[in-house]
Amino acid sequence: MHYRRANVPGGTYFFTVNLANRASHLLVEHIDFLRDAVRTVKQSHPFDIFAWSVMPEHMHAIWRMPEYDADFPKRWMLIKQRFSWAIERRETIAASRRRKGERGIWQRRFWEHLISDENDLARHVDYVHINPVKHGYVTRASDWPYSSIHRYIRQGLLSPDWACAPDVVTRHGERS
Incomplete structure (x- = not known):
């Protein structure tokens, strides 16, 4: 079975x-x-990383591909392969995977979305950074250690309390 992917050299992609x-x-x-x-x-x-967040069992990333290249599936295959080689074999391997010489670590496929414009990029970067909060791992995105949010904070693009619930403000402008 062949899956259609948006292969745009120089494109920016969101992945799960x-x-x-x-x-x-x-x-x-x-x-x-x-x-x-x-x-x-x-x-x-090569590829440029705009954002990345790694949770215990999944990750989200946003990459920009080089102007001459759109082969992100190869890059993901190589990343998965290299990671798999590095860790001890403890997983259960289904017969279908064993026949193909695969390990049972990764889902075979991944999901990608071709970023369409700056607004789409901003929404997806926010999604990547808020994901650890969404899944309940932390209450503040900046508390999750496996996220590119820390680069955004160092560069002054986000504050450490980004996306935190604001204090309640009274009618008189005082914080409660």
Whole structure:
């Protein structure tokens, strides 16, 4: 079966990538292996990272591809492969995966969305950064250690209390 993907050289994409076992915590337990995989793949197959957030069993990322290249599936395959090679074999492997020489770590497919404009990009960057709060891992996005929000804060693009509920303001302009 062939899936149609929007292959736009130089395009900016939002991705969701999941582990096969949605109860797993492999991504945060082995965050250094994931970081190494991304760094290594970026060296041989460049792309720019706009945003990234890694939860225990899934991750969201926004990449801009080089002007001459749209092969993000290869990059994801290499990142998944390198991460998988680095970790100990503990997972249950289905017969269909075993026949193909696969491990049982990742869902085979991932979801991507071609970013259409600056507003779409801003909405998806916000989604990436708020995702750990949405899933209940933290109450403030800046408290999640596995997120590009920290780069945005260092660059002065976001404050550490970004997306936190504001204090209630009384009719007289005083904070309660």
